[in-house]
Amino acid sequence: MGFKQIQSAPFVQSYKKYFMIEKRYKEAFERADERRQEKILEVGIEEFSNNGFENANINVIAKKSGISIGLMYKYFATKEDLFLTCIARGCSILDNALDEIMNSNDKILIKAEKVIRTICYHSKKNANYIRLYNEITSEKNPVLAKALAEEIEFSTSRKYVTSIAQAFANNDVRQDLDPRLFAFFLDNLLMSLQFSYTCDYYRDRFEIYTGINVDEMDEEMVITQLLKFIESAFTFEK
Numbered sequence: 001m002g003f004k005q006i007q008s009a010p011f012v013q014s015y016k017k018y019f020m021i022e023k024r025y026k027e028a029f030e031r032a033d034e035r036r037q038e039k040i041l042e043v044g045i046e047e048f049s050n051n052g053f054e055n056a057n058i059n060v061i062a063k064k065s066g067i068s069i070g071l072m073y074k075y076f077a078t079k080e081d082l083f084l085t086c087i088a089r090g091c092s093i094l095d096n097a098l099d100e101i102m103n104s105n106d107k108i109l110i111k112a113e114k115v116i117r118t119i120c121y122h123s124k125k126n127a128n129y130i131r132l133y134n135e136i137t138s139e140k141n142p143v144l145a146k147a148l149a150e151e152i153e154f155s156t157s158r159k160y161v162t163s164i165a166q167a168f169a170n171n172d173v174r175q176d177l178d179p180r181l182f183a184f185f186l187d188n189l190l191m192s193l194q195f196s197y198t199c200d201y202y203r204d205r206f207e208i209y210t211g212i213n214v215d216e217m218d219e220e221m222v223i224t225q226l227l228k229f230i231e232s233a234f235t236f237e238k
Helices: 011-018 027-031 034-055 058-065 069-075 079-102 108-125 127-137 142-169 179-196 200-210 219-235
Strands: none
Touching: 027 069, 034 058, 034 079, 034 127, 058 069, 058 079, 079 108, 079 127, 079 142, 108 127, 108 142, 108 179, 108 219, 127 142, 127 179, 142 179, 179 200, 179 219
């Protein structure tokens, strides 16, 4: 999958969905060979996810990508620009998959199951993206962290709120739900599961609560139990 086309959507379109500011890479990067674009972003995501924004080294990224630091700065004016482009790339992969699910006519619980399975698959396949997202939540630069949270969370929250509100209107869920609050609680459940695959603290937390090592867990059992929990919250009224 090249930089210019991630799954079925062009990267630039996905990028604009996340960052309302102008693109953070130079025209030279757009003109570069897709294999080079892919390599730079993959290496960048690995470096940022392992070391965080402050400690990541753009010289290391350039070297591992097989380019000079001078060429790297012809592609990106600053390390922050590269960081934001890596984030947009990672987010767009899961976002495109969620779009297909949320835009379907499936019942809300069917959507929930598909979302859970997609998150499990994505978390294993693209572990560095998940670690990078976790780094965003602990970013030491409060201005940058707040801006990223607003840009990234807005897209996901809108999908969940809209789907839950539609289910509410169709009388498919209990009628005392607040779609926005429920979307927030639901996303926290899913985010915790997502991080449990890749982030040490959440992996340990999963094992403390369940007694199960994530690498050895019965994924179908976990998905079934989570769905039961969500279904009970959606459908039972006191």
